[in-house]
Amino acid sequence: MNYVDMFFDEVFWKALWNTLKFSMFAIPLGMVVSLLVAVMLNQQIVGRPMFRTIYFLPSLVPIIASSMIWMWLFNGQHGLVNFGLDKIGIDGPNWLNDARWAMPSLILMSLWGVGNQIVIYLAALQDVPRHLYESAELDGANGLQRLLHVTMPMISPVIYFNMVMGIIGSIQVFVQPFIMFPNGGPDRSALFFAVYLYDNAFSFLNMGYACAMAWVMFLIVLGLTLLATQLTKRFVHYAGA
């Protein structure tokens, strides 16, 4: 019965769609940005350890604390983000109170925690054998070609790992929307699956419905992980295999 109710529950579908929309943008964006930063931090630049620390630091901040800070950064009247936009002549939106901007603000905010991914990429990048780069250089490969044909295949298992972790993390995202958007934000534009599940369990006390939702969440994560595994199988190269 709970599954039938779920099928006809438009808020359930809205929460699911919001979560998938967030995942569709936040996962690739996080992966690309963290990879780019990791590649940069892997270069021989002055103060490299300091930069590594700086990029990793945000992921150590408790999510509740960082969510509170971001609420002020995105504040429509006194926020630092709009202050910066104003300096370059852009009239910033009312990020958290505008249904069109609630989701983009959460996607942007998700970049705050890419420090963990960067560290994992860095470890993988440093594990790529030097002789492969030397061979590629001898064959006349330029920097971009070395990145695409040596680095990427060699770190592909780590990219795959970060993608799977990203899928699991983004489907389960809870604290940020829960803190920043009580009641799902304007027009429920930032109501996430996990938040709706929590509301049903602990606010509306529909424990059975919430448990059914938890099963659906598990199946979605499982399905997406299997799909990602199948689709990327061809591109993941295990050097030791």
Add this chain to the structure above:
Amino acid sequence: MRINKCLVLIIGLIGLMTSMLSGCGESDRYTDDGKLVIQYWEKWTGFEYDAMKAVVDKYNESQDKVFVEMLPVSQLDSKLLLATAGGNPPDVSGLWSYLVKTFSEKGALTPLDKAMAKRGISTDDYIPVLIDLCQHRGFTWGLPATPATIALHWNKKLFRESGLDPNMAPQSLEELDAMSDALTIVRIEREGKDVEVRFTDLTDTEKEAKNFDLVRVGHLPHVPGWFNTMWVYWFDGDLLEGDRKILADSPENLAALAWYRSYTEKLGVKNVQQFAAGFGNFASPQDAFLSGKVAMVIQGVWMHNFIEKYAPSMEWAAAPFPSVNPKKTPFVTIAECDTLVVPKGAKHPEEAFDFIAFVQKQENMELLCMGQKKFSPLKKVSDDFVSSHPNPYIQTFIDGAWSKDAKTVPKSPIWKEYTSEMGVGYEQVLSLRKTPEDAAKSVQERIQRKLDGMVRRWDAVKTERLEQWANDDTF
């Protein structure tokens, strides 16, 4: 190597046994002087907690059999339900009265009627609207602690500055809207310069263009926003008919939604959103009312405490929030109260109720209510209760509780979902994304469907459940 494996196995087994034992119920605990320890979960912190602690201390000193161990618990409602479901609830707990219906229907509370009869506590001892909050399906599930009603609070200084009589509250909703316009100040560009003018001094073209920033507003119906979903009460309407019909799309609620929307229609959605984004938290000097950004606000008896703490120099007053039909409904308010309950499965219900009964004594209740700076839920109060009360407008709130138009949240377990859905509807209307009709229609359809399911489930167990409650032999 072999020793290491054995060690790991032993540690693992000890861990497993410890975790299994932790699920078992605790045996009775006694203080050094032989008093039985009973657990009391309290939802308040701060000075409200201190006020209850004074009563608990008094109780502990008053006899030599029981010691009440008071524990402040955050997010008490969800933890209490889980603890009760797990068979290990506290002996007595505080609970918001709006949760009494849901908790009792889920079988999480013990009916107190028999215990009350034994102790000679009658429902007639209480202000009717407040004891009504503690009852559901003909049973009493809790007894009141501190109650609250709500009223209009206004900033007298801002009234004076705007040429209004600082001692005169608006008498009707129309008057409130007009006074709000007179109190509203906007910043607008005129002849290349930014100037601050009263909203009432804007030209029709300027009002139409809404090309201004809000500096101060007389009233905003979504501030503080806690009672948004119940504006219908001031429009002579209701939220529920009986226990099975949702009234979200009633003409009264549509009128309430239209009034709610009229503020953003008048001042501009973006302007209002931008202005409201600058408000700080309620319990801070940056609160919209305490900082003087909003001149009139609907708030509860507790507001006095926050004014004292964060804006002690503010000149303020409180009076009934005007309704659409002031002659018929001169004092509409919402009553709410803290309740003391005995969760189902509590190990020492007799001792727990002994403590609850102690709190209900007039002198102890007044100690508690005075400490929390609220009024007493009991009909009988001492002669100097009002005159010695720190809140100069306490009589207004007491009058509210006695008012024939004092309302409460609907007596239905659907309420939390209903208010959440209605909150979304009000927000959509305020931001002009939906018309009142469309918003009300979607709330009506969704919540009626959910209530129908709830009613079906209740009807299936109704006879058995009522019988079970009537035959409850806890006391």
